[in-house]
Amino acid sequence: MRAVGRFVSRLKWPAVLGILAVTLSGCGSYFTSRASVLSPAGPVASRELSLIEISLAIMLVIFVVVMGLWAYAVIRYRARRNDPREPSTSTGDTRLEILWTVVPLLIVIYLTVLTVQSEFYLTRRPNPATSLQVSVTGHQFFWQFSYPGLGISTIHNLYIPVGEKVNLTLTSADVIHSFWVPELGGKTDAIPGYHTYMWLEASRAGSFFGECAQFCGVGHYNMHMTVIALPPAQFQAWVKSMQKKNASSSSARAVEPGGQPVPS
């Protein structure tokens, strides 16, 4: 301990502040980056963020109360030079024991109820009649999206209409990948030979950055995607233009403009 104290005192405050500044600067990109769970753009991500915020607020209250009591005890009962008396000790207090057993129990029950409710909300599959169906396939190292009801397919970019639930069925052509668009919702694994499900909805138009969140090989770092949420009329126009291209294409397989052909 003494060695640590000597080390800190030799560093002095400017150095400590310098290290803090460098370390915390890493947080800047987190708050401003395209891929932040802190700027939700749809009901799934909003629900997830509210769970994070509620848990964080409870933890903050506990932290402040515990640290406050600790600081009070340290200052109030510290050894004083001119006071040789030992501080008084107590052997227990039933009311306090009950209090610090019941309060954490209530907090855990509250968080459990909130979490289970959110789980049900997030895993309830939207009605196929009122939602868009998309099959997502992870490949080393790109994402493929096909719209079974519309006969079109894209890679890299997932086009969706604003304000409509999108029902995703995920799988993988090779290894395990994980589909993650932070502003729209949490991660879901794409597993070879297996189907997983999630739904998303964008409540505003825009481009939302996404990436593979499961290390899947040398190209993992570049396995990005963009979810492009268009107003419904524009989405319909995009669908029509893709279907037209599909019809005129000899391979009968339309590809995202500017994208690579979908590998067979």
Ligand SMILES: [Cu+2]
């Ligand atoms: Cu991957």
